Amino acid sequence: MNKGKIYLIPNMISDSDIDTAIPRDVISVVQGIHHFIVEDVRTARRYLRKIGYLQNFDTEVEFFILNKHTDLMEIIGFLAPALASKDMGLISESGVPCVADPGNLIVELAHQYDIQVVPLVGPSSIILSLMASGFNGQNFAFVGYLPIDDKEKSRKLKDLENKILHEDQTQIFIETPYRNQKLFQFITKVCSEKTMLCVACNINASDEFIKSKSIENWKKSKLDINKKNTIFLLYK
Amino acid sequence: MNKGKIYLIPNMISDSDIDTAIPRDVISVVQGIHHFIVEDVRTARRYLRKIGYLQNFDTEVEFFILNKHTDLMEIIGFLAPALASKDMGLISESGVPCVADPGNLIVELAHQYDIQVVPLVGPSSIILSLMASGFNGQNFAFVGYLPIDDKEKSRKLKDLENKILHEDQTQIFIETPYRNQKLFQFITKVCSEKTMLCVACNINASDEFIKSKSIENWKKSKLDINKKNTIFLLYK
Incomplete structure (x- = not known):
């Protein structure tokens, strides 16, 4: 069974229009993802809706929360969907994930499990x-x-x-x-x-x-x- | 008289589709610019056409060439359009300008002349x-x-x-x-x-x-x- 990929999804760094900072293909990649690793569910939902994400959050989407309170042992479980061949998304609170935030812990694990990581272009x-x-x-x-x-x-x-x-x-x-x-x-x-x-x-x-x-x-x-x-x- | 701005225009880093790497607003900003500072005119023209730039290169556009052969004294003249209230664009051969290339010399001068510099989002x-x-x-x-x-x-x-x-x-x-x-x-x-x-x-x-x-x-x-x-x- 092929593993899913982990897409590193950029967030906005200002409240300007989406098209100033996010390439269109990021928006279409996101549509196919149902499993997201995020710092805060509420702001992640708001951002996903802003860029036109259409899935039902209550019935079709799973969020994993990664912030400074998250137990390192817990993080391994976050990769379960990718190991079960589902694509996943990692979203930061601001800008691109893994730069000036602790998202790299997920990516480090992904490399260990031989899961492909795909960085998407966005604002830093x-x-x-x-x-x-x-x-x-x-x-x-x-x-x-x-x-x-x-x-x-x-x-x-x-x-x-x-x-x-x-x-x-x-x-x-x-x-x-x-x-x-x-x-x-x-x-x-x-x-x-x-x-x-x-x-x-x-x-x-x-x-x-x-x-x-x-x-x-x-x-x-x-x-x-x-x-x-x-x-x-x-x-x- | 207001000075023009210098827009730092991202280029592609692969031959993939424009929408994987360039936000739409970059494309609309470029349309309003007639003066570009570039490393190589031929590849800059090709890139501008690829993202949908419509001006006539022979009659409506001026290019200034900034590469390792350019005389530092010459660079000051490149800013003449901005000093005469025209917006300008700085384009790198690959990726965002001024990162891993010498484009920062232009920006350094722009700060000295109090010309506003606007960095646009793109791939690094x-x-x-x-x-x-x-x-x-x-x-x-x-x-x-x-x-x-x-x-x-x-x-x-x-x-x-x-x-x-x-x-x-x-x-x-x-x-x-x-x-x-x-x-x-x-x-x-x-x-x-x-x-x-x-x-x-x-x-x-x-x-x-x-x-x-x-x-x-x-x-x-x-x-x-x-x-x-x-x-x-x-x-x-």
């Missing part, structure tokens, strides 16, 4: 911000969240500046939206005046804002990114 | 391979090409393995297609048996092949990636 705020930053896209790193403790955060930023200078590598990171403004101020205080900072805010939305300046010039500007989804990029 | 083989690898997507680096010299390449691979172990960071790199097979053999020779290697081949094409295994298990397998577009990913 990391890649979109890198494209629009003007920074080096031939060598870059995404390092997730910086440490919360100020001393450690300061040390980390110095470490990232070091990699920019000595490895010519763009450094990308994120923060919880309500801490964005504080992080921005911290960066301008700790980093060298010559270091370049790109602030990429509400990407793919109507109020998208992406701006690269030296720390020296950011110090002279006003910026309100409080509670807005933001990606930070540093380069020389 | 780096992100698609990361999604499908099962490796850490919360901390990863793309380092471009490895050194050609065997001694330096070996040292670089050891350095990448070090970052995997001590920074928990997935390491992603590429090679010229005709050297893929040799690089694969080199990796299996130099890297630790426990290191995980993902080989992602012809992404988004009908013969897409993506497989993650330990070096120990790759040594027991046969693999033919000669002249196929391939992304290599290493993790623990």
Whole structure:
């Protein structure tokens, strides 16, 4: 018996129109899937309806919940439909699955069980911000969240500046939206005046804002990114 | 006078159908643009026609060529249409512009001239391979090409393995297609048996092949990636 495939299904990163971010074939692939691994059932249902999914959620669809509370032992059971030759979908809360979220645990298992994984094209705020930053896209790193403790955060930023200078590598990171403004101020205080900072805010939305300046010039500007989804990029 | 915007226009990464990789709105944005910055005029024209661009190339469209032979001083002139309030498009030969190509030089200049840069969603083989690898997507680096010299390449691979172990960071790199097979053999020779290697081949094409295994298990397998577009990913 052939195994089913696991499709990695992109989600939106803004409330703009589907056609700004999701290729049409993603929509048709989704129609054939009845088993989804998701972070949150309610938002997954809403997204599936938004892109035109037609199945009855109560009688025809099974959801498996993968989030930080999920027991690792439980995850193995999630792959049962694929092992029984059914195609499955993995959907993130935002953007493409397995990037800046723990979806890779499912994919890691899928490789062990020799289940084919099919990544579908969609929006990644990391890649979109890198494209629009003007920074080096031939060598870059995404390092997730910086440490919360100020001393450690300061040390980390110095470490990232070091990699920019000595490895010519763009450094990308994120923060919880309500801490964005504080992080921005911290960066301008700790980093060298010559270091370049790109602030990429509400990407793919109507109020998208992406701006690269030296720390020296950011110090002279006003910026309100409080509670807005933001990606930070540093380069020389 | 308002300045024009620079749209970063994704290209295909395989010869599959447009709707597998390009959101519909990209196609409608392109229709309104008459000034394109491209790596190669012939392939850019072919791509624009493929996605349904209707303007007359000989009388209505201006192309600026940005590749490794382009003089940096010349690039400033490329922005003239945007400064004269015309929207422009930057198109890569493959995938999204400014990632794994030198398009970021234009975007860097655009920020200096306060020209708005709009990144459009499309396929990135780096992100698609990361999604499908099962490796850490919360901390990863793309380092471009490895050194050609065997001694330096070996040292670089050891350095990448070090970052995997001590920074928990997935390491992603590429090679010229005709050297893929040799690089694969080199990796299996130099890297630790426990290191995980993902080989992602012809992404988004009908013969897409993506497989993650330990070096120990790759040594027991046969693999033919000669002249196929391939992304290599290493993790623990």
